[in-house]
Amino acid sequence: MTDPLEPKKDFRSGFIAICGPPNAGKSTLLNLLAGEKISITSDKPQTTRNRILGVVNRKNAQVVFVDTPGIFRPKGKLNTAIVGTAVSALADVDVILLVIDVVKPRKDAEHLTIEHLKHHNKPVVLALNKIDRIKKHKLLEMIDSWQRLYAFERIVPISALESIQTEDLMAELETLLPEGGPLFPEEMLTDAPERFLAAEMIREKVFRLTGQEIPYATAVTIDTFKEKKEGSVIHIQATIHVERDSQKGIVIGKQGAMLKQIGQESRQDIEQMTGARVFLELFVRVQKNWSSDDRRLSEFGYP
Numbered sequence: 042m043t044d045p046l047e048p049k050k051d052f053r054s055g056f057i058a059i060c061g062p063p064n065a066g067k068s069t070l071l072n073l074l075a076g077e078k079i080s081i082t083s084d085k086p087q088t089t090r091n092r093i094l095g096v097v098n099r100k101n102a103q104v105v106f107v108d109t110p111g112i113f114r115p116k117g118k119l120n121t122a123i124v125g126t127a128v129s130a131l132a133d134v135d136v137i138l139l140v141i142d143v144v145k146p147r148k149d150a151e152h153l154t155i156e157h158l159k160h161h162n163k164p165v166v167l168a169l170n171k172i173d174r175i176k177k178h179k180l181l182e183m184i185d186s187w188q189r190l191y192a193f194e195r196i197v198p199i200s201a202l203e204s205i206q207t208e209d210l211m212a213e214l215e216t217l218l219p220e221g222g223p224l225f226p227e228e229m230l231t232d233a234p235e236r237f238l239a240a241e242m243i244r245e246k247v248f249r250l251t252g253q254e255i256p257y258a259t260a261v262t263i264d265t266f267k268e269k270k271e272g273s274v275i276h277i278q279a280t281i282h283v284e285r286d287s288q289k290g291i292v293i294g295k296q297g298a299m300l301k302q303i304g305q306e307s308r309q310d311i312e313q314m315t316g317a318r319v320f321l322e323l324f325v326r327v328q329k330n331w332s333s334d335d336r337r338l339s340e341f342g343y344p
Contacts, residue, residue, distance in 0.1 A: 054103040055135035055218035060127060060157075062150035063087050063111025065142040066170040070201035071095050071108045074211060078310070079231050079238075080108045081245035085256055087111055088248050090123050090343065091241075092130055094232045096225050102215045103223040107134060112157060113150040119332035122343040128157055136217045137165045138210075139193075140201075143183055144171045155191055164194040164217045168210055173200040235315060236263045237342075242310040243279055243323070246303045247292065255291055258284040260331060260341040264324075274318045277311070282328045282341065289325050300325065 059067045063086030071080050075095040081088060093108040109127040113120075131137055137158060141151060158165055167187055172180055184196055194217060197210045231238075240261040248256040260282040267276040281303075283289050293300045300323055308321045331337035338344070 052101055052103075052220065052222055053215055053218040054105070054221050054224050056105045056107055056133065056224075057136045057138050057214055057218075058107045058109055058130045058134040059138045059140060060109050060112060060131060061140040061154060062142070062147040063113055064145075064147075065111070065140045066201045067111070067140045068093070068108055070140060070168070070170065070199075070207070071106050073201050073204060073207060074104075074106065075230060077230055078314070079233070081241045081248070083245060083248040083256075085248050087113075087120070087123065087257065088245070090126070091237075092126055096229050096231065097211075098223075098227050099211070099215060102218060103225065103227075104211070104214060104218065105224055106138075111150065112154045113147070114153060117333060118335065118338060119343060122338060126343075131157060131161050131163070134163065135219055136214060137161065137163050138168060138214065139165055140168045140170050141187075142171055143169050143180060143198075144174045158191065165191065166210070166213060166217070167191075167193045167196045169196065169198045170201055172198045173203045173205060236266045238314060239263055239266065239277060239307075239311050240279065242314070243281065243303065243307045245310075246306045247281060250299065250303055250306075251291060255283070255288055258288050258332065259292070260328075262341060274320050275311075275315055276320045276322075278322045278324070280324045280326050282326055282331055284328065284330055284332065286327055289327050292325050 059071060061067055068080035068082045068089050072078050074097050079095045080093040089110045095106045097104040107130050109130045110123045112124055112127050115121045115124045180198055195213045197213055199206045199210055240263050244261045247259045262280050264278040264280055281292055283292060304321050304323045308319050312319045328337055
């Protein structure tokens with residue numbers, strides 16, 4: 042019997058951290074490269090709060106991406122924990138992939154990220170994302186500017202949403218990985234448990250369907266996740282935690298309409314992930330000022 046992790050000739054494998062400012066398209070890129078939805082996305086910054094691992098198997102390489110939260114100047118305990126998660130990931134990888142939004146540059150966050158990169162002796166590839174939405178002469182100016190700012194191994198203009206030059210990006214990244222056999226079994230897509238992914242899918246719907254401060258005051262915990270038996274339904278009970286009574290009212294909505302929509306859209310994603318029918322019950326609970334409470338942050342998975 043062949044060992045799935047047996048070294049292969051002329052094979053490369055390793056970890057690549059996807060980093061950058063908030064809302065640059067890091068999670069969209071990971072999902073595209075993995076061919077599956079692993080990391081949640083929205084048009085709001087700071088959607089990603091945890092490290093998300095995605096395994097991409099290629100003909101001559103196994104690329105293990107680590108999607109990280111956006112790097113910015115944090116205020117408050119929650120944001121400090123989120124940025125700390127992103128920065129700490131840079132030390133544990135073989136290659137760093139910096140993703141930048143060419144349409145809406147975030148200069149302060151970009152320069153802060155560069156300062157963090159200088160503390161790590163790792164090859165860095167720059168992906169200039171969303172090039173489908175910018176004029177060519179502007180892109181050329183940006184490439185020249187970035188070349189003068191940092192000694193990147195490669196600069197690859199891409200569009201994660203339109204899958205433009207993402208194959209070129211993968212080819213460049215492969216060459217920078219160390220030689221070695223696969224690190225994970227070929228069928229493994231992520232190390233995140235289904236409970237965690239289910240909570241993330243619910244939180245994504247809160248980000249997408251509510252406005253103002255609501256997404257940033259929200260955490261999601263899975264209270265019960267009854268594993269499926271052959272042909273049965275998965276029963277999930279989850280709690281959406283908010284910080285104030287007024288936020289609870291918004292998440293529930295008039296006659297429960299918002300909570301119902303969050304539940305319906307979340308259930309569809311969870312069913313696609315698990316390949317089974319899902320019965321999802323959602324509750325909303327007020328945990329006053331949880332985002333500044335060390336104990337609550339730890340309970341909700343933000344060390």
